[in-house]
Amino acid sequence: MDVSQYLEIFLDETREHLSSLNTQILNLEQNPEDQDTINEIFRAAHSLKGMAGTMGFKRMQNLTHDMENVFSEIRNGAMKVSSNLIDILFQTLDALEEYTSNIQETADEGTNDNQNIIDMLNEFLNSKGETGGEEKPKKGKAKKAEKEAKEEAPAEEAPSGGASDEEKFRKIPIGETEEGVIAAAISEGKNVYGFTVYVNEACLLKAARAFLVYKAVEEKGEILLSDPSAQDIEDEKFDFDFSLIVISEHKIDDIINAAKAVSEIDKVVGAPLNASEAASQAKKEEDEEESKAPAAPAAEHKETAPAAAPAAQNAAKAAKTQGKPVVNRTVRVDIEKLDVLMNLVSELIIAKNSLVSASFTDGVSGASFNEQIEYLESVTTNLHESVMKVRMVPIESVVSKFPRMIRDLSKKLDKKMELYMSGEETELDRTVVDEIGDPLMHLLRNSADHGLESAEIRAQRGKPEVGSIFLDAYQDGNNVVIEVRDDGNGIDVEAVKNKAIERGVVTPEQAENMAEKDIINLLFNAGFSTAKVISDVSGRGVGLDVVKSKIEALSGEVEVHSKLGEGSTWTIRLPLTLAIIQALMVVVGGEKYAISLGSIQTIEDVSPDEIKLVQNEEVMTLRGNVIPIIRLDKELDTVSSKKPEDNLVVAVAKKGEKLAGFVVDELIGQQEIVIKSLGKYINKSKLISGATILGDGEIALILDANALI
Amino acid sequence: MADEVRITNADLIVDEGEKVQYIVIKLGNEQYGIDIKYIDNIIRMQSITRVPHVPNYIKGVINVRGEVIPVLNLRLKMGLDEIEDTKASRIIILKLEQFGLLGFIVDEVKEVVTLSEIQIEKVAYDGTDEKQNFVFGVGKTDTDLISLLDMNVVCAENGK
Numbered sequence: 001m002d003v004s005q006y007l008e009i010f011l012d013e014t015r016e017h018l019s020s021l022n023t024q025i026l027n028l029e030q031n032p033e034d035q036d037t038i039n040e041i042f043r044a045a046h047s048l049k050g051m052a053g054t055m056g057f058k059r060m061q062n063l064t065h066d067m068e069n070v071f072s073e074i075r076n077g078a079m080k081v082s083s084n085l086i087d088i089l090f091q092t093l094d095a096l097e098e099y100t101s102n103i104q105e106t107a108d109e110g111t112n113d114n115q116n117i118i119d120m121l122n123e124f125l126n127s128k129g130e131t132g133g134e135e136k137p138k139k140g141k142a143k144k145a146e147k148e149a150k151e152e153a154p155a156e157e158a159p160s161g162g163a164s165d166e167e168k169f170r171k172i173p174i175g176e177t178e179e180g181v182i183a184a185a186i187s188e189g190k191n192v193y194g195f196t197v198y199v200n201e202a203c204l205l206k207a208a209r210a211f212l213v214y215k216a217v218e219e220k221g222e223i224l225l226s227d228p229s230a231q232d233i234e235d236e237k238f239d240f241d242f243s244l245i246v247i248s249e250h251k252i253d254d255i256i257n258a259a260k261a262v263s264e265i266d267k268v269v270g271a272p273l274n275a276s277e278a279a280s281q282a283k284k285e286e287d288e289e290e291s292k293a294p295a296a297p298a299a300e301h302k303e304t305a306p307a308a309a310p311a312a313q314n315a316a317k318a319a320k321t322q323g324k325p326v327v328n329r330t331v332r333v334d335i336e337k338l339d340v341l342m343n344l345v346s347e348l349i350i351a352k353n354s355l356v357s358a359s360f361t362d363g364v365s366g367a368s369f370n371e372q373i374e375y376l377e378s379v380t381t382n383l384h385e386s387v388m389k390v391r392m393v394p395i396e397s398v399v400s401k402f403p404r405m406i407r408d409l410s411k412k413l414d415k416k417m418e419l420y421m422s423g424e425e426t427e428l429d430r431t432v433v434d435e436i437g438d439p440l441m442h443l444l445r446n447s448a449d450h451g452l453e454s455a456e457i458r459a460q461r462g463k464p465e466v467g468s469i470f471l472d473a474y475q476d477g478n479n480v481v482i483e484v485r486d487d488g489n490g491i492d493v494e495a496v497k498n499k500a501i502e503r504g505v506v507t508p509e510q511a512e513n514m515a516e517k518d519i520i521n522l523l524f525n526a527g528f529s530t531a532k533v534i535s536d537v538s539g540r541g542v543g544l545d546v547v548k549s550k551i552e553a554l555s556g557e558v559e560v561h562s563k564l565g566e567g568s569t570w571t572i573r574l575p576l577t578l579a580i581i582q583a584l585m586v587v588v589g590g591e592k593y594a595i596s597l598g599s600i601q602t603i604e605d606v607s608p609d610e611i612k613l614v615q616n617e618e619v620m621t622l623r624g625n626v627i628p629i630i631r632l633d634k635e636l637d638t639v640s641s642k643k644p645e646d647n648l649v650v651a652v653a654k655k656g657e658k659l660a661g662f663v664v665d666e667l668i669g670q671q672e673i674v675i676k677s678l679g680k681y682i683n684k685s686k687l688i689s690g691a692t693i694l695g696d697g698e699i700a701l702i703l704d705a706n707a708l709i
Numbered sequence: 710m711a712d713e714v715r716i717t718n719a720d721l722i723v724d725e726g727e728k729v730q731y732i733v734i735k736l737g738n739e740q741y742g743i744d745i746k747y748i749d750n751i752i753r754m755q756s757i758t759r760v761p762h763v764p765n766y767i768k769g770v771i772n773v774r775g776e777v778i779p780v781l782n783l784r785l786k787m788g789l790d791e792i793e794d795t796k797a798s799r800i801i802i803l804k805l806e807q808f809g810l811l812g813f814i815v816d817e818v819k820e821v822v823t824l825s826e827i828q829i830e831k832v833a834y835d836g837t838d839e840k841q842n843f844v845f846g847v848g849k850t851d852t853d854l855i856s857l858l859d860m861n862v863v864c865a866e867n868g869k
Contacts, residue, residue: 347775591759636761676777678770681808681864682763691758691770691777699758699772 006208007107010055012332014100017044018093019397022404025089029407032081042071046202048096054205054264057109060099066121067092073125088120090404167269169194169243172227178245181224185247186274192224193252195270196243197259207236209264216258221248245273335430338391345380345387346580346674350693352380353671357695381672384580392427392576395473395482398437399424402444406469409448416466417452419444423473428480432554432574436482439547439558443484443570444469446544451488451568461565463487475576479598484570491562493519500525517657520560524548552706555596555689557655581675583692584651585668585700589638592700593664594673594692595651599705601659603667604650611648620661622652627659630708635687641665655709662705675702728825731848733855734801735817736784742822742848742855743801749810750802751818754794771800771812778802780812786863787843792816808864822855824848829857 024041045068052060073079095114102110182192197213199206210233225245228238252270259268406419452467470485493516500506500522524544551558555575562568583594611618618629633640642665650661673692689704731742757769757780766785770777785791797817804810829846843863848855
């Protein structure tokens with residue numbers, strides 16, 4: 001069974017359900033009696049089960065099935081929610097998440113049955129639920145069997161009952177051409193059949209099922225007509241049934257059986273059509289057009305008559321149609337398509353830049369030309385911004401899992417703590433959002449583990465018993481700032497200093513001369529991930545150095561401010577977009593380089609005798625600050641075209657609190673540049689973060705100022 | 710990796726009616742063949758933007774239709790001496806699954822030949838001669854001998 005084309009949708013929706021389950025279960029812990037929440041959880045679990053089943057992920061289906069069972073009991077009021085249950089549920093979610101990530105990576109759910117969790121769920125059912133004994137798992141099966149039986153029952157009854165209602169294919173409008181084809185086929189001795197296929201209402205990937213039915217039927221004959229159209233079926237624009245008119249040499253039962261063999265197909269009704277019927281049907285279509293209004297309600301009446309089930313179906317349909325407009329406001333777009341769009345915008349900006357540079361070199365001028373160029377410029381800038389906005393997603397998708405994590409940590413560490421979040425709606429480029437989860441998680445774990453004190457110490461210090469961790473996100477100009485703050489112990493500078501010396505990160509002499517800030521920054525040093533730091537909680541082998549490098553890889557920066565006894569604040573600053581930046585163009589040794597304008601503070605003209613040597617390193621004094629000088633020609637393995645006695649052009653860059661001066665030969669100016677990767681083959685160059693194509697087609701490399709400071 | 714590639718090449722020869730087309734290039738006096746399926750483009754020499762701190766055989770990056778493509782000197786990559794660019798020098802742009810687009814500077818691009826399986830003599834793998842590892846077979850035409858390059862192997866030894 002080929003369902004791979006639905007894998008993406010499955011993964012997306014599973015994630016949504018899991019994230020909603022996470023939130024809802026947390027909610028449930030606060031309000032164990034809340035019926036809405038319970039219903040919501042039940043629904044999500046049920047949907048998950050159905051989807052996993054459809055996709056053939058048996059283990060995942062089993063697990064969700066048991067979870068659903070528990071909630072079905074709770075919903076019926078047979079059991080109460082306990083904190084024990086909440087714990088089990090969270091474990092279940094973790095297991096489900098594991099399946100999901102397995103599926104994403106390998107298209108397979110893996111081999112972990114998570115039997116212990118299933119056992120726990122069942123045990124819970126048995127201990128508190130009305131039914132006892134070990135039959136429970138069997139009962140689950142029995143239930144299933146029962147369900148299946150129920151599903152089959154109407155199929156058997158149906159033909160005897162309202163057969164004509166179900167033969168919806170008789171209502172397919174047949175056009176003149178099709179009529180001709182049918183007549184020709186019949187005269188050739190072929191059979192013409194009409195079918196109506198009913199898909200199980202619990203089926204979540206209707207289109208996938210319909211597709212399989214299509215394939216099965218096509219093997220037996222030619223599908224002449226379908227209602228709704230094949231395209232609509234593929235787009236899932238149908239309720240739970242669709243009708244086909246098929247020309248085939250096979251017997252009708254063969255085709256019905258072939259279609260029925262597809263799972264989650266409730267029933268297939270079919271009958272041969274003869275030429276006159278087809279003709280009458282064609283006529284009926286005309287009639288119907290005239291009397292469409294009365295016909296439709298009549299059909300609906302018929303449907304409600306036989307049993308309650310169709311009524312429910314109608315209700316479901318009604319609910320669906322009501323909900324639809326809201327859903328249709330958004331479109332799911334493959335991120336790759338957006339990448340293509342972004343690339344095209346980038347090309348356009350490059351083309352615009354070429355036009356600007358051509359107008360200078362070729363001496364084209366005139367007021368109207370300049371006006372048009374300016375107009376073009378404003379259009380490309382707006383276009384760039386719009387495309388950028390499309391790529392933006394709220395960070396909510398990442399941070400929504402944190403309350404749950406803090407809750408778990410609180411239990412594990414036996415500390416009372418609460419997470420307060422704000423600015424979840426702050427938007428960032430999708431690629432950045434995908435990457436930011438791990439660093440944030442690490443900082444939160446760090447705050448929970450090392451930052452917050454135990455309840456006793458907090459009481460001694462006169463702090464509230466429950467520790468607070470804050471996660472605040474907001475936009476600041478062209479950056480997004482995410483702050484992780486706690487009201488815990490803060491960073492003990494002396495302890496950090498001692499540890500740094502002990503680890504050999506700095507010498508005792510160096511440590512003596514270091515400012516408090518610099519010592520705290522040692523925490524980000526790769527050598528600082530000590531065994532003690534990597535605990536079960538804040539570890540997983542990821543140190544703060546990894547947090548830092550990850551954020552820097554996203555062209556962002558991370559800083560920490562701390563006050564001993566009062567808490568610490570970790571500040572992450574990220575650019576809004578990664579693809580197009582404002583850059584300062586410079587020349588070094590005859591080669592052009594771009595430096596992100598974001599990191600440049602000032603440009604200074606420095607005479608050579610202002611450069612002093614401190615500890616054998618060149619420095620200069622700038623408004624009272626001593627800042628190190630970095631000669632880019634040396635860093636870039638080239639030779640400056642300037643004479644030693646010439647004044648130096650120094651671009652002063654800032655990284656966090658640190659300043660450094662880059663010596664360049666010449667400044668070209670400011671330019672909007674499109675960042676391009678150097679390709680997979682060149683990835684070791686740390687200094688160079690990418691390349692850009694200039695207006696004249698030349699390539700300029702982009703210098704990573706952060707790597708140099 | 711290298712072995713796998715050899716197998717696919719052999720398969721291809723059989724699949725495609727035993728015939729595969731090769732672009733014949735020259736390095737010094739020797740002729741080398743590159744399977745035409747890898748070729749994206751062949752361009753004249755153009756100015757190459759140097760990238761600092763990379764192995765010497767990576768000459769830098771060029772702009773081809775808006776793409777930034779790394780350029781390697783095939784002579785240096787194969788352990789030969791670098792020579793001055795001539796009028797005949799070309800950059801062959803290959804598309805490799807593993808590395809994306811890559812440019813190779815060669816002395817000259819001669820022609821396209823079609824070789825059938827019987828014209829190719831497989832070269833036994835010999836771990837001692839590095840240059841030899843790049844060649845998976847020798848093709849014989851009426852007049853010439855062409856060493857057939859396994860470009861995935863040529864590129865794979867990155868970092869040397």
